[in-house]
Amino acid sequence: MEPLKPLDELLHEHPFFAGMDEGPRKYIAGCGWNEVFHAGDYLFRAGQPADKFFLIRHGTVAIELHVPGREPLVVETLQDGDIAGWSWLVPPHKWSNDARASTLVRAISLDGRCLRGKCDEDHSVGYEIFKRFIPVIADRLSAVRMQLVDVYGEPGRRR
Amino acid sequence: MPQAASHGVPMLPRPFRIARARREIRNVFTWELVPDDGGPQLGFVPGQFNMLYLHGVGEVPISISGDPAGGALTHTIRAVGAVTDVLQKLRRDDSIGVRGPYGVGWPVVEAEGNDILIVAGGLGLAPLRPAIHHVLAHRERYGSVGIYYGARTPADILFRKELERWRGRFDLFVEVTVDAAERGWGGRVGVVPKLIDPKRHNFDPAHTVALLCGPEMMMRYSVEALERHGVDSRRIYVSMERNMHCAIGLCGHCQLGSEFICKDGPVFPFARLAPVFHLREL
Numbered sequence: 001m002e003p004l005k006p007l008d009e010l011l012h013e014h015p016f017f018a019g020m021d022e023g024p025r026k027y028i029a030g031c032g033w034n035e036v037f038h039a040g041d042y043l044f045r046a047g048q049p050a051d052k053f054f055l056i057r058h059g060t061v062a063i064e065l066h067v068p069g070r071e072p073l074v075v076e077t078l079q080d081g082d083i084a085g086w087s088w089l090v091p092p093h094k095w096s097n098d099a100r101a102s103t104l105v106r107a108i109s110l111d112g113r114c115l116r117g118k119c120d121e122d123h124s125v126g127y128e129i130f131k132r133f134i135p136v137i138a139d140r141l142s143a144v145r146m147q148l149v150d151v152y153g154e155p156g157r158r159r
Numbered sequence: 160m161p162q163a164a165s166h167g168v169p170m171l172p173r174p175f176r177i178a179r180a181r182r183e184i185r186n187v188f189t190w191e192l193v194p195d196d197g198g199p200q201l202g203f204v205p206g207q208f209n210m211l212y213l214h215g216v217g218e219v220p221i222s223i224s225g226d227p228a229g230g231a232l233t234h235t236i237r238a239v240g241a242v243t244d245v246l247q248k249l250r251r252d253d254s255i256g257v258r259g260p261y262g263v264g265w266p267v268v269e270a271e272g273n274d275i276l277i278v279a280g281g282l283g284l285a286p287l288r289p290a291i292h293h294v295l296a297h298r299e300r301y302g303s304v305g306i307y308y309g310a311r312t313p314a315d316i317l318f319r320k321e322l323e324r325w326r327g328r329f330d331l332f333v334e335v336t337v338d339a340a341e342r343g344w345g346g347r348v349g350v351v352p353k354l355i356d357p358k359r360h361n362f363d364p365a366h367t368v369a370l371l372c373g374p375e376m377m378m379r380y381s382v383e384a385l386e387r388h389g390v391d392s393r394r395i396y397v398s399m400e401r402n403m404h405c406a407i408g409l410c411g412h413c414q415l416g417s418e419f420i421c422k423d424g425p426v427f428p429f430a431r432l433a434p435v436f437h438l439r440e441l
Binding site for chain 1: 315339344347
């Protein structure tokens with residue numbers, strides 16, 4: 001079996017950390033570890049403390065909303081190269097939905113409290129992190145707007 | 160050159176017979192039409208449309224969704240108004256009037272030598288299907304080819320069997336996503352613009368031509384995603400839908416800025432439409 005790469009190297013390979021200098025990346029790597037989820041496992045569940053986030057290296061994660069009386073609704077799927085979770089950044093640091101592994105998932109988990117501490121200690125690290133999270137959040141906000149508008153729904157009556 | 164439906168008389172429909180009718184998804188059906196006047200079958204360029212006329216009911220502009228290389232004239236129609244509701248009730252061997260084909264189609268010949276991205280949402284896959292047929296029939300003339308398709312739910316995926324067949328090819332990248340799904344769906348959930356990612360599908364933005372058709376909001380966000388990845392807006396083509404009546408640029412119902420969608424489009428380079436793209440229907 002191939003030996004596992006150092007975490008810093010795995011971070012370097014993930015698109016979320018593209019362009020980040022070695023110094024801050026190694027500093028951040030101290031907050032991380034590898035995790036494996038089997039299909040059906042939850043990465044996180046709504047209402048629980050959001051104490052970390054995930055860099056997906058392999059596999060598919062379904063973001064689910066629970067609607068009483070019906071099957072959970074999948075509102076987004078995340079794949080290799082995506083990140084899962086930003087509630088660790090936003091007080092009160094609780095997950096607002098579920099994330100379930102649809103397949104085998106290999107991920108790097110980064111501890112939210114550890115990372116928030118490092119961002120407070122060194123604002124340039126905080127800037128690097130926020131610079132990467134904001135486009136992810138903006139993309140997801142656009143996606144939610146499109147889904148909310150129901151662009152493929154029945155158009156107005158015509159001829 | 161495409162054979163005009165009306166033998167040179169632009170407002171005169173030719174009689175066609177429904178040779179085959181099939182249900183695609185809820186409220187969407189496909190017809191295969193053959194001439195009923197002894198004349199030749201219609202030729203067309205991918206992206207063009209016909210006016211379909213039912214006596215005593217009305218006329219509607221409908222994109223051609225079949226193979227431009229030949230066979231029956233194919234239209235995929237959503238029952239969404241007074242005329243299309245009645246059209247939905249027609250059966251095999253019923254007659255329909257056809258005039259066309261009209262409009263400017265997809266630049267499938269001009270795009271040879273480039274990578275091709277086909278970006279469709281909902282029923283927007285129907286006007287792009289002839290372009291897909293053309294590209295696949297001349298696959299060696301193009302670089303990397305990707306089809307990105309989005310639908311509301313798994314039950315709303317148009318031409319599902321064909322998408323599955325295309326996805327099985329080694330020379331084609333196909334991604335399908337839906338806006339929402341229940342757990343049984345094993346595919347992607349999310350919006351079409353998110354599918355556009357050169358890291359997942361290896362295309363060269365500087366040598367890519369993108370063909371887009373779907374709800375305008377989907378196209379707007381898809382254009383943004385393409386531009387963000389380096390595809391120039393002059394290489395992005397969109398198919399527009401407006402209230403077309405005469406189909407020959409006389410009545411003005413489909414005018415958008417200085418363009419007549421029926422005559423100057425329905426396919427436009429996005430760069431040409433960008434200044435008026437956000438205008439509401441005139």
